[in-house]
Structures are given as structure tokens and as C-alpha cells.
């Protein structure tokens with residue numbers, strides 16, 4: 001293998017030559033503590049930055065196996081390394097000068113969630129640590145400025161590596177704390193179903209965020225405090241006893257006056273499918289890992305989804321057992337979102353009245369009297385929510401501010417009162433008895449069919465697919481944009497990027513006209529689980545920054561991809 005001296009010589013040789021000569025730096029070079037690999041070199045200073053990775057051998061990095069003996073501990077460790085490396089790289093005072101992206105160093109920017117990312121991977125067998133970053137190779141105009149690149153590769157990088165990727169530079173307590181926290185969070189998540197719960201919110205949690213544009217915890221917020229009747233105490237492996245509100249399986253209503261903290265609680269539950277870093281305030285807000293946020297999403301495409309449970313006898317005679325549209329209405333989109341979540345294996349739905357299609361949620365008595373059932377294609381969610389749980393084991397947590405109709409079907413009713421939850425189940429049920437639900441009983445719900453088989457997509461199966469990520473809001477493949485704005489539990493743009501890769505991978509290997517959508521997603525999820533997110537790129541040079549999405553979001557992405565065709 002070449003050494004750092006070889007790289008130094010290459011850089012001396014190509015200095016001041018025209019930009020493409022940078023391609024000569026491609027390759028791997030041995031440095032004292034690690035191997036530096038130049039995986040991809042940008043074509044010009046304005047192109048996407050070059051991709052560089054660092055591999056520290058397990059012996060040198062020397063993180064104790066105790067820190068990564070389970071997947072959740074390893075992911076937390078990797079996350080902690082990325083954060084420190086990122087801070088060091090960003091905080092380095094020097095700034096390379098030049099044209100385009102000269103000297104720009106990019107690393108994954110981790111938010112409040114702890115996600116598995118390609119930015120840093122630790123091999124549990126060898127203990128080798130790989131860290132990936134992007135560097136804008138510096139130039140003046142289009143002339144190579146190798147001197148500036150040397151500063152990055154020979155000064156900055158070795159410092160960052162030694163301070164972030166070697167165990168000897170760490171306070172061991174800090175790493176242990178991160179791994180232990182992750183294990184405690186995972187423990188709660190695995191315990192939920194066993195305790196008959198679908199979510200847990202620890203006392204003392206801080207749910208609101210600093211602002212609409214900051215995910216940091218709000219300062220001076222009212223800490224969460226469970227109502228006595230709903231309090232549950234768990235014994236965590238590291239932290240020990242913890243008490244909080246347990247939300248039981250079944251139908252839970254969150255009610256309360258406007259601005260009393262209902263949506264804030266629901267938002268925290270939505271993101272409770274992920275682990276959170278220490279200090280976030282939502283470390284111990286844990287939701288069933290399959291939970292899906294459901295909302296109205298008019299305009300989305302739907303590919304032969306069986307929404308007949310909610311919608312039948314459309315005036316245009318459309319088949320709702322294989323409902324297809326390029327432009328769904330509020331109610332049909334929300335119906336599809338529910339059924340597709342079931343297809344994706346969700347055990348819990350999360351809904352907020354504010355973002356739901358009103359006619360999907362309910363029809364009041366007067367409306368039922370004026371518009372006869374025969375004229376109404378929609379069986380509202382109110383008429384289905386009980387069966388979803390009783391027949392299919394699908395729980396619902398619903399935020400309702402304006403309609404009391406759901407009091408009748410709810411198992412638990414929580415009132416948010418100045419940010420403090422109260423268990424008002426008995427009281428509300430008593431009041432509801434005075435307002436019985438009118439109207440005919442709903443049709444029996446039949447289990448939807450989950451046998452959708454997608455056609456091959458040859459356009460995406462080949463080598464060259466133009467990919468573009470629109471932050472967490474979407475991803476485009478050959479100019480076909482997949483809109484993910486309303487897939488609300490996506491936490492990070494790198495997850496969107498990974499979803500784009502999932503679609504391409506599926507097109508290359510899985511979409512054969514025989515596999516069902518369910519099987520395709522299962523196989524993608526297994527690949528991610530067993531080989532990591534980087535496996536989506538199949539060892540191509542310069543793995544992009546990706547973060548692992550849940551199976552549910554892979555489903556959601558494929559469902560919203562307008563290029564998908566289902567065999568009929």
C-alpha cells in the first residue's frame with residue numbers, strides 16, 4: 001500500500017496543474033494511525049465535493065467491545081464519534097481559500113435522533129472504525145492548490161482522527177453513558193408490547209422544542225408528569241427505576257383546550273420510534289417501533305391500495321379494492337395511509353385532528369340524516385377504529401380538540417391541561433353517555449389485501465440514475481420526485497437519501513413482477529439490518545452520506561413513488 005509520503009509527492013507534483021490532475025490522488029495511503037482513502041475525486045471545484053474516508057484498525061482505535069456488543073450500543077458509539085469528529089472538523093480555525101467548494105469539509109450533521117449512518121461504521125468483528133467525510137479539493141480558479149489540501153489531509157485530519165477515533169482520547173465514562181442510554185431506550189421499546197403498552201413518556205421529560213426551526217429542548221418548559229392512574233414504573237438495565245405515563249394498547253384520545261400541549265405530546269410520540277441523545281428531553285419518550293403517523297395528504301399518488309374498508313361506491317365507479325390515482329383527495333389519501341401502514345406492519349397509528357381530513361374522521365348525526373349512507377362512499381375512521389384494534393391489533397392515539405364523538409370508542413382519554421396530562425377517562429365517558437352516537441352500525445371490516453406486486457422498473461435498474469435529495473422532504477430519481485414531506489417521521493435528509501437508494505436497489509435486484517411489495521420491503525430491511533446502510537451502494541466508490549430509515553418509511557417511499565406500477 002502507498003504511504004502518506006506517496007500522497008505528499010503526488011500533491012507536490014500536481015500542484016498548480018489543472019483541476020482534473022487531482023484524480024491522481026485516488027487510492028489508499030497509510031498514515032501512522034490509519035489508512036486514508038480518497039474514494040472519489042470531484043471533476044471541478046464547483047462539483048459535489050470529493051469523498052474521503054479514514055479507516056482506523058481495531059487494534060489502534062481500541063474501543064472496548066463492551067461498548068459495541070449490541071447493535072444499539074454500537075450505533076450510539078458511532079453516533080458519538082461522528083458528533084465529536086464533526087465538532088473538531090468544524091471548529092478547526094483554518095479555512096482553506098479558493099474557488100467553488102475549496103476547503104469545505106462536510107460530515108453528517110446529526111440531529112437529536114441517534115441514527116445508524118454511513119458516516120461512521122464500526123465493524124463489530126474487527127473493531128475497525130471507518131469514518132467518511134467530504135472535502136472540497138481546493139483550487140484557485142481551476143488551478144489545483146495542493147498546499148491547501150495538504151493542510152487538510154496532513155494537519156487537520158490526523159488531529160481529528162486522534163481526538164475522535166482513538167479510545168485513548170476519550171473519557172471512557174462519556175462513551176459508556178451513550179451506549180448505556182441507548183440500551184435503556186431499546187429496553188423500554190422491547191418491554192412495551194410485553195406490558196400491554198404502545199408508548200411510554202417518562203416523568204420529567206421535556207417535550208416541546210425551542211422553536212419551529214430548532215429541535216433543541218425548550219428552556220423553562222413544564223416537565224412531563226404522568227397522571228397517577230397511568231403511571232408505570234420500569235427497571236432499566238443501567239439507569240434503574242424510572243416512572244412515567246404508560247399509554248395502553250387500544251384507543252387513546254388526547255384532548256384539551258387549544259395550546260395546551262396536545263400536538264407537542266403527539267410529536268414527541270411520533271419521534272419516540274427513534275433513540276434520542278442525552279440532554280434532548282425525550283430520551284425516555286419511547287413509542288412502539290412500528291408506529292405510523294397518519295394524516296391527510298391530498299395530491300399523493302396511490303397504486304392499487306385496497307381502501308375498501310373506508311371507501312366504497314365512488315360516484316365514478318372506481319374500484320376501491322385496488323384504488324389507483326395520481327391525485328388523491330384528503331379522505332382517500334388518509335385511508336390509503338392507514339391501510340398501507342397496516343401493510344407495513346404497524347401496531348400503532350398516531351393522528352392529529354388538525355392534519356386529518358374531516359370527512360375521513362367522522363360524520364355527525366345531522367349530516368347522516370341529510371346525506372343518506374347510500375350517498376356517502378366514506379365509512380369514517382370513527383366507525384373503524386374499534387375494529388382496527390379488536391380485529392387487527394392496531395392501536396390508535398388520536399389528538400382531538402373539537403369533536404367529542406371519539407369519547408365513545410376510546411379506552412383511555414387523556415386531557416392536556418396547561419401541559420400537564422390528566423386521566424379523564426371516567427368523567428368523559430360519563431358525559432358521553434348523555435350524547436349517544438346515532439346512525440347505523442358500520443359495515444363489517446374485511447382485512448385489506450396486501451398482495452400488490454410491483455412491475456420491474458428498468459429505467460432505475462441500470463447503472464446511471466440521477467439522484468438528488470431535497471433534504472428530508474424528498475428525493476428525486478431521474479427527475480421523478482418522491483414527495484416525502486408528509487412522511488412525518490422521517491427525521492433526517494440522510495434517511496431520504498437512503499430511501500432513494502432503496503428504490504434504486506429494489507429496481508436492480510428485487511422488482512421482478514413476482515415479489516409483492518411487502519416482500520421487497522422485507523428484503524430491503526433485512527439487507528440494512530444485516531449489512532448496514534452502505535450495502536445499498538454495493539461497494540461503489542465513495543459511499544454517500546446515508547442514514548437508516550425504518551421499514552415503515554421504505555414502504556411509505558415506495559408507495560409515493562409515481563414511477564411504481566403494480567401488476568393488475
Ligand code: ADP
Pocket residue numbers: 207208209218220221222223224256257258259260261262263264265416419
Ligand atoms: P395544542 O396542540 O394543544 O394546541 P401545542 O402542542 O401546539 O398545543 O402547544 C402549544 C404551545 O405550547 C407550543 O408553542 C408549545 O411549544 C408549547 N408547549 C407545549 N408543551 C409545553 C410544555 N410542556 N411547557 C411549555 N410549553 C409547552
Ligand code: MG
Pocket residue numbers: 262263264354
Ligand atoms: Mg395542535
